[in-house]
Amino acid sequence: MAAGDSLPAKTAHQMAVDGDQPPSKYIFNNTKFGPLKPLLLLLRCRSALTTWGCFQAVNHGLSDSYLDNLQQVTKQFFELPLEEKRKYFRETGSVEGYGNDMTYSENQVQDWCDRLFLQILPEDQRKLRFWPENPSNFRDTINDYTMKIKSISVVIFEAMAESLDLEEHCFSKHFTEEHDVLQGRFILYPPCPTPDQVLGLKAHSDRSGITLLLQDPGVEGLQVLNDGKWYMVPVIRDALFINLGDQMQILSNGIFKSPVHRVVTNKGKGRISVAMFTEPDPNK
Ligand SMILES: O=C(O)CCC(=O)C(=O)O
Numbered sequence: 001m002a003a004g005d006s007l008p009a010k011t012a013h014q015m016a017v018d019g020d021q022p023p024s025k026y027i028f029n030n031t032k033f034g035p036l037k038p039l040l041l042l043l044r045c046r047s048a049l050t051t052w053g054c055f056q057a058v059n060h061g062l063s064d065s066y067l068d069n070l071q072q073v074t075k076q077f078f079e080l081p082l083e084e085k086r087k088y089f090r091e092t093g094s095v096e097g098y099g100n101d102m103t104y105s106e107n108q109v110q111d112w113c114d115r116l117f118l119q120i121l122p123e124d125q126r127k128l129r130f131w132p133e134n135p136s137n138f139r140d141t142i143n144d145y146t147m148k149i150k151s152i153s154v155v156i157f158e159a160m161a162e163s164l165d166l167e168e169h170c171f172s173k174h175f176t177e178e179h180d181v182l183q184g185r186f187i188l189y190p191p192c193p194t195p196d197q198v199l200g201l202k203a204h205s206d207r208s209g210i211t212l213l214l215q216d217p218g219v220e221g222l223q224v225l226n227d228g229k230w231y232m233v234p235v236i237r238d239a240l241f242i243n244l245g246d247q248m249q250i251l252s253n254g255i256f257k258s259p260v261h262r263v264v265t266n267k268g269k270g271r272i273s274v275a276m277f278t279e280p281d282p283n284k
């Protein structure tokens with residue numbers, strides 16, 4: 001078990017509902033998270049991935065209503081009473097399930113979010129006890145979205161290979177075989193009374209191949225670090241925000257970037273996002 005890891009007495013969501021101020025373990029000292037310049041819509045695969053490591057994907061074949069339904073199902077889960085969500089609480093020392101971020105050290109600043117983390121593929125490694133049965137269409141919705149995300153990710157991996165004049169399947173084959181991994185993180189960032197002192201998700205890069213993120217259609221919050229500055233990722237309705245993870249930075253010999261990113265909070269509105277992480281079979 002990780003040092004000092006524990007489930008919170010109250011989740012961030014419950015504190016927001018009760019109107020609590022974030023406790024000191026959520027506060028970044030000597031830092032203020034202010035408003036920033038918008039990130040430009042990135043159009044060209046290679047230049048986008050070498051300089052930013054991310055882009056917005058549109059025309060991906062998923063309709064507005066399809067993505068709205070995914071957002072709705074996620075929202076319905078987070079809106080369940082804590083007693084119901086508690087059934088899916090993660091175990092201490094393990095990330096899978098519903099709860100807060102894992103605590104790795106005593107001085108770790110907490111993220112102002114609740115999340116449900118699921119290992120979705122390979123199918124035989126699913127721990128269904130963490131998969132909500134309420135709302136009743138949650139599992140079917142995720143199963144269907146998984147298939148769609150897998151096919152979109154193949155197109156992206158192939159385009160990345162082609163943009164470097166490499167053989168088309170050279171990246172996709174590491175993420176689409178039987179034991180390759182897909183993880184899903186469903187995240188609620190509740191409104192926060194002190195957004196200039198608290199982060200929804202602290203700065204990190206993803207360890208994935210690529211991450212496919214469905215942002216909340218109504219609330220910004222994701223920021224990407226480039227050249228020492230933070231840029232807010234705009235919400236483009238029904239775009240999927242694609243960022244590379246560390247595995248792709250390594251596979252491309254560092255030509256493509258795995259960008260550092262974070263999520264800021266705001267006072268007025270909660271934000272929901274759904275992140276899907278493609279990873280190779282750990283044995284690879
Ligand atoms: O919620 C977001 O906008 C970003 C989520 C993210 O970066 C992650 O889950 O790794």
Ligand SMILES: [Fe+2]
Binds near residue numbers: 204205206211261
């Ligand atoms: Fe991330």
